């Protein structure tokens with residue numbers, strides 16, 4: 001151990017100079033300095049999991065909290081759905097709350113809200129209608145956290161892969177003759193505004209949320225939601241293109257209702273596995289969003 005002692009200021013400077021993902025070797029430094037530097041580096045560059053978190057904005061429900069450089073994610077444990085997605089400025093783009101009767105102001109919100117009256121209601125942050133699921137931490141590394149879920153009736157299963165840039169939801173099991181959809185019911189930029197906007201792979205100019213979309217999105221299937229106060233979007237990518245409707249409308253000027261494989265209350269997705277990524281991108285430029293989805297999100301791997 002010939003490495004010279006690193007003063008705290010120098011150690012911190014070196015950590016700040018590191019590329020994301022790189023670890024500084026602090027052998028020889030006092031343990032508390034090394035631990036502090038590692039914690040800071042990890043928080044900036046990697047995917048971290050708190051297994052026993054609480055989502056205060058979702059009525060104190062028990063959650064997994066996943067912290068990444070782009071977002072803080074809250075996965076509600078009993079329903080196995082996302083209840084909050086917090087950006088760097090503290091805005092919650094999902095904004096779920098379970099209060100009965102709150103409707104589009106709270107209890108309807110979430111992602112992916114995938115199983116609706118198909119041998120139960122599953123993979124929705126828990127509201128009064130959600131049936132329980134069981135979740136398991138299947139993988140945990142600096143680059144990825146994977147949480148799997150199975151409905152307690154044993155008929156449905158899915159997984160969530162959290163990466164530094166996005167989360168990929170994969171439906172892995174469905175019962176015979178049942179169908180599902182994958183929804184974003186939330187609040188662009190932290191609250192619904194009529195001036196919030198959307199664009200899609202085949203819609204390169206922003207349209208206000210008051211303008212709906214009906215029908216299939218041509219491949220690559222993606223949609224993005226923005227808020228004019230922010231140079232940032234929430235994007236969703238369906239990795240497997242299909243011809244099923246991907247409809248969007250706003251509900252009561254309180255939340256988005258977007259669904260891959262949805263028209264009205266009809267579900268269309270009928271096979272597994274299918275993958276759906278969601279995340280925040282620090283741009284509102286159509287080409288830049290498309291490039292991030294093609295070059296980064298689509299290339300994620302286990």
Ligand SMILES: [Ca+2]
Nearest residue numbers: 188189191227
């Ligand atoms: Ca907004």
Ligand SMILES: [Ca+2]
Nearest residue numbers: 217218219242
């Ligand atoms: Ca399509």
Ligand SMILES: [Ca+2]
Nearest residue numbers: 216242244246
């Ligand atoms: Ca489609």
